[in-house]
Amino acid sequence: MGLREDAARLRQDIEDEQNAKLRIALFGQPGSGKSSLINQIVGQPVARTGVTTDTTVEAQIIAHEELLLVDLPGYGTSRFPPNAWMDRFRPEELDLFLCVFAGKFHEADTAFFKELREKGRICLFVRNKLDDLWEDGRTTDELKAEIAADVARQVGAPEQVYFVSCRTREGLSELVDGIKAALEPALQEKYARSAKAFSLAHLEAKKDACEKSVYKYAGLAAANGLNPVPGVNVGVDMSIMYKMFAEIRASYGLTDEKVNKLIPSLLPLGKRVLDYGTKEGIMLLLKKFAGKSASTAVGRFVPIVGQAIAAAAGFGMTVAAGKSYLNDCHELAERILERELGIERQP
Template sequence: MNIREDAEKLRQDIEDEQNLKLKIALFGQPGAGKSSLINLIVGQPVTQTGATTDMTTEAKVIEHEELLLVDLPGYGTSKFPPNKWMEQFQPEELDLFLCVFASKFHEADTTFFKQLKEKGRVCIFVRNKQDDLWEEGKTTEQLEAEIIADVHKHVGSAENVHFVSCRTKAGLTELVDAIYAALDPAKREKYARSAKAYSKEHLEAKKAACEKSVYKYAGLAAANGLNPVPGVNIGVDISIMLKQFNDIRKSYGLSDEKVNKLIPSLLPIGKRVLEYSTKEGIMILLKRYAGREASIQIGRYVPFVGQAIAAAAGFGMTLAAGKSYLNDCHQLAEQILEEELGIRQ
């Protein structure tokens, strides 16, 4: 296979991967806080929230990076009786379900869960508003145990129940870990890249998933060789690298606004993340790693980009620049997470 054929295959692989979304649906009764939970999963206010009433009168689909989060209307309501609900929203097309509740478990949710189970769908139970749990003479642990027992009684099986609070962010680390574990390996990578990390373990999974994309983008940028790098007799497609760096920043939630609000101790690395995401910054990185193509171990990267691209002049340089930028973003996100965890302790 020649470099043009390798490049076309690589381009198609990237497009196919990005077009295939991970679909996570949230269902539950009015006021359970599904919209708030969606915002926390992605780390951005992507959907409107309502304080006391259900804002969902029809299925809302929120696209975020490689995720499609579907906020489903209440099952078994007058507007959506069970038979109409299942016919309209086709749960077989969704990858994972979160049953979100914040009060007594509803019979409608029980019925829906059992139908999902019959269809072989995976469902995670989320008891939201954990910070509101209180009853005189009982501890939080006792109240949680009663809720778990009630869920088991309704659904007829010993399902795990995750207690979270969208207000305090309690329990989110455990919930995102449970979502990650419930997915197959390929879809875990999509989730790791797209969801907000609430633990260092999730950040490491995000880095590993992003690194696979770095190989592919670097290979495509090297194969397309449109822009000569000053002082280096090699051409690179800078537009592809710009997209790659932008995707990495989005994965880590490092918007311009967030980076510009960093505390002083994080400003140096934050400045690098912003500067190197420009055409001029990428050129600086490429020149820094211009000698890498001479020593790269070709065979190691063939499974990612193909023989022709792995052997192409410039692949080592673009790969080293991509990995360097990924490391900067990861280091910055890790330090931001440490600051966030410190605030909550």
């Protein structure tokens, strides 16, 4: 293939990937904290809390980056008997289900799970509000074991139950691992790029997923070559580079507001992330890496970007600029998370 054909294919790949969202549905009885859990998963207050979904006629759909999170109305209610529910909300079109409960596991949830299993859908069980789990004279582990046994009894087989608290964030890291493990690899990457990281391992997975996007966007920017880089005999599509940088920042949740609230020791790094995220800053980075050849690591990305793009003038420069910005965003997010987790960085 030539450069034009590689660029057209790569552009279509990027568009298809953006249009194909990862669809995660949450179901359970009112008061189980589904909206709060959605907000924790994405790391932002995107869902309305306190909504009684059994009395509404529509699902609450939250679009965030590459995720579609669906807060489903109650199953088996007077407004939504089982058959009407299945016809209305078409669970076969969703990728993963989270059964969220905070008290006793309801019969309606059991019935819905059995319907999902018959349709071959994957469902994880999440016992929310762990911080409220208490009974005089009994340990938390004993109460957890009793709840897990009750779930197994009702659904007819042992199932892992994820115990989480949106208030204390306890158990959320394990839930993230469980969600990723239940997804196929391409969807795992979407989840890693879009969901909040609760551990340093999650951040590393996010970086790996973002790096693949860097090669795609950088390749397309180099192939388009619309804007000459001052002092460099090569053109780059700046709109594509700008979009790539914006998506990297969004993946790490580095909003202007969050960066501007950093502690003094992190402000220089935060300022660099903000400054290089502008069109002027991108141009400075491109000039910094002018003449940069693609690294040996590009070999494994040739099937993604195409041989013609990999050999194009400017590809090494755009990749180097993108990876430099990715590294800055990753380091800043890592430093922020370390403070949240109380981890002391070694000198």
